Amino acid sequence: MQVIIVDDKVAGGKEAYKVFAKAIKDGAKVLGLATGGTPETTYQELVASELDFSKLISVNLDEYVGLGPDDPQSYNYYMNEHLFSKKPFAKTYLPNGLADDDAVEIARYDQVLADHPVDLQLLGIGENGHIGFNEPGSPIDAKTRKVALTESTIKANARYFEKEEDVPRYAYSMGIGSIMQAKQILLEAFGSKKAQALKALVEGPIDPNVPATILQKHPNVIVIADKEAATLLTK
Numbered sequence: 001m002q003v004i005i006v007d008d009k010v011a012g013g014k015e016a017y018k019v020f021a022k023a024i025k026d027g028a029k030v031l032g033l034a035t036g037g038t039p040e041t042t043y044q045e046l047v048a049s050e051l052d053f054s055k056l057i058s059v060n061l062d063e064y065v066g067l068g069p070d071d072p073q074s075y076n077y078y079m080n081e082h083l084f085s086k087k088p089f090a091k092t093y094l095p096n097g098l099a100d101d102d103a104v105e106i107a108r109y110d111q112v113l114a115d116h117p118v119d120l121q122l123l124g125i126g127e128n129g130h131i132g133f134n135e136p137g138s139p140i141d142a143k144t145r146k147v148a149l150t151e152s153t154i155k156a157n158a159r160y161f162e163k164e165e166d167v168p169r170y171a172y173s174m175g176i177g178s179i180m181q182a183k184q185i186l187l188e189a190f191g192s193k194k195a196q197a198l199k200a201l202v203e204g205p206i207d208p209n210v211p212a213t214i215l216q217k218h219p220n221v222i223v224i225a226d227k228e229a230a231t232l233l234t235k
C-alpha cells in the first residue's frame, strides 16, 4: 500500500488526477467511481483536464435504494453533475435505486461487473471504516448486495438531506469481494473525521469490523490522505 500525504483535499485531487492519467495511459478501460464529499476535488481535476473518457466505461460503487436518477440526492444525479455531463463516457453504469426486484437488480449489477472488470477503483472511506456501503461486519467476499446503512453512516450523510429521516435506510453496493477484484484501488481520505479509520486501514490489523482494512490484502492500493486525516499515523 502506497500512502501519499498532501496538505488538503485540493492537493489530493491533483494527486488523484495523476493516478487516473497514468492508469488511462497504461490502458485502463473501466473506471470504478465513487460519490460523496471526498471525490469532489478529484472530479474537478478530471473535468478540467485534457483526459478523454469517451472510449471508457464507468461502473459506480453504490446507489441509495428508493432514489431515481432525477432525485438530486441520488448518486446517479451526483455523477451526472460532477463528471458525466462534463466528460462523457462511452457507457456509465450505476445500480438502479428504483429497481422493483432486489435479486434481479443485484444479478444485473454483478453481470455488469463481470462484463467490465474494473481497472482503477476510486474509494472514499467512512468514519466507521466502510468502503462503498459495506458497513462494519460485512462479508469480505460478497459481490453486489443490498445493505442497511448504519446509524453512523445515516448521520454522516444527513448533511445532504433536509432532515435525517430523509436519508434512505438501504443501498445497493458493490460488495467487498467485488471491490477487491479491481486491478488497482485509489482510496482518498480527507479531514480529521477520517483519521481513526485511516489509521486502522494503514496500520491496524485486518478487521472485518473496519471493512477498509481488507484492502491490506490487495496488491495495488494507493491511499491519498490530507494532513488532518493522517494525524494519527505513526509510521
Ligand code: PGA
Binding pocket: 035, 036, 037, 038, 039, 123, 124, 125, 126, 127, 130, 131, 132
Ligand atoms: P464522504 O463519504 O466522501 O462523503 O465523506 C465517504 C464514504 O462514506 O465512503
